[in-house]
Amino acid sequence: MQLTQILPAIALTSLDGRYHKQTVPLVEYLSEPALNRERITVEIEWMILLANGFDGNGNRPVLEGIKPLTDAEIRYLRSIPEVFGAEGIARHAAYEAKTHHDVKAVEYYIDDELDRASSVLVANTQLPNLKTLVHFACTSEDINNLANARCVKKAITLVWLPKARELTDFLASKAEEFKDLPMLALTHGQPATPTTLGKELAVFVHRLNRQLKHIGNQEYLGKINGATGTFGAHTVACPNADWLAISREFVTNRMGLTWNPLTTQIESHDWQAELYGTISHTNRILHNLAVDIWMYISRGVFAQVPVKGATGSSTMPHKVNPIRFENAEANLELSCSFLDTLASTLVESRWQRDLTDSTTQRNIGAALGYSLLALDNLLGGLKSIHPNFDVIARELDENWEVLGEPIQTAMRAQEFAGRKGMERPYEKVKELMRGKSISKADIETFIDSLDFDEATAARLKELTPQTYTGLAARLVGFDRQ
Incomplete structure (x- = not known):
C-alpha cells in the first residue's frame, strides 16, 4: 500500500498531522480556503462600494447605469463568503484548475453566485447583470x-x-x-x-x-490602486470620480486596514x-x-509533575x-x-x-x-x-560566599565615612572568600575583625543568602504599578 493512495490524504507536515489539534485555530484564517474566502469578501465589498458607496464627490453610484443595491441584495452578496464551505472550495478549485489563476477563479465563482441570485431573491434582481462589476478596475494584487x-x-x-x-x-x-x-x-x-x-x-x-x-x-496596510499603483484604468473609465478618496474609504473603513497610497x-x-x-x-x-x-x-x-501513564524513557523508567x-x-x-x-x-x-x-x-x-x-x-x-523548595534552600545554605559583595560594598561606604582599616575592600574580601567554602561563622569572624560601626556590623551579621535579595520582590510587577 502506498501512503499517497490513502484517503483522506495524509498530512505532509507535522503542523497538519501530529500537531493539528494545537494549530487548527490558524486554519480559520491562514489556510488556502481562508484566503479565498477573504478574497471573495474583498471582491463583494468592492462591488457594494461601487454600486452604493460614494465616489468622493458626493455622487452615487460611482458607475452610471447601476441602481443602488437593495438591502436584500447586499445581504445576499455578503452571504456568499459566509457560506463558502466544502462545496464552494471544490467549485473554486475546479475553476482554478481551468484558469491556472486563483483570483480569476474567485471572480468566476462569484459570477456563479450572481446567477443564482434570481432563484433566491425576487426575479427582477439586477445581480445577475452585475458580473462586469466584479473585479472592476482591479489587478489581482x-x-x-x-x-x-x-x-x-x-x-x-x-x-x-x-x-x-x-x-x-x-x-x-x-x-x-x-x-x-x-x-x-x-x-x-x-x-x-x-x-x-x-x-x-x-x-x-x-x-x-x-x-x-x-x-x-x-x-x-492595504492598497487598491490598479496594475502599477497609478489608478490608470480607474481614471480612464470614470474620470469624474475621486479615486483617491474611494480607495482610502475602501481600505480604511470597509476593510479595516491602514491605507497605503503609494x-x-x-x-x-x-x-x-x-x-x-x-x-x-x-x-x-x-x-x-x-x-x-x-x-x-x-x-x-x-x-x-509526573503524568500518570506517561513514559520518560524507553529504557530508564525513572525519567521525567x-x-x-x-x-x-x-x-x-x-x-x-x-x-x-x-x-x-x-x-x-x-x-x-x-x-x-x-x-x-x-x-x-x-x-x-x-x-x-x-x-x-x-x-x-x-x-x-x-x-x-528543598533544593533552592540547600543551594543558598551552601554558598555563603555570595555575601562577599555586600560586605565589600559596605566597607567602601565605611571608608568614605572615615572608618579605619577599610581600604582595599574588594581585595580583602577576595582573599577571604575566592575559591573557598565559607560558613556563617567565617563571615561573622571577618566582620568582627574590621572597624564597622555598630549598626552596619549588626546589619551585615543579620544578612544571610536567603535574605540578601535586595529589592527583588518589589521589582515584580513594577512596570505595571
Missing part, C-alpha cells in the same frame, strides 16, 4: 494584498496574540506567587548574588509584554516585515525562557523528561527561520511586480503555526512544574 492583510490581522489578534498573552499572564501570576522566594543566582554558571524566583520570572514577563505591546499596536502593483509588505520581525524577536525571548526553565529543572530548582520545553525550543527555531525569511523576502520586488511574494506568503501559516505550537507547549510545561 488589489484583492490579494487586502485579503492577506485581513487574514493575518485576524490570525494575530484572534489566535496568536491571545495565546501569547495567556502564557505571559500565567508567567506573571507565578512571578507574583514566588516574588519572595529567595534563590541562588548563577552568573557565568557560578554562584552569584541571590535573587528571587519571582523576580527572574518577572524579567521574562517584562520583556514579553514590551513585544506584545508592539504587536498589539501593529499597523496592517505602491507599485503590490503593497510593499513593510508592515509584514515589521510584524514578523517582532514576532521573531518574541520567539527568541520565549526560547530563552524555555532554555532557562530546562536548566532550572536540570539543576533541581523546578520539579516536574522536560519534553514540552524541548519541543518549544525546536518549534520556536523553526518559526524564526520562516519569519526571518518572510521579513527579508517580502520587502523586495523586481521593479513593479514579481511573484516571489505570492508563494512566500503561503508560508505565513507555517511560520505562525510553529510559534503557536511552541506557546502551547511552553504554557503546558509551565503548568506542570513547581519550585523544589
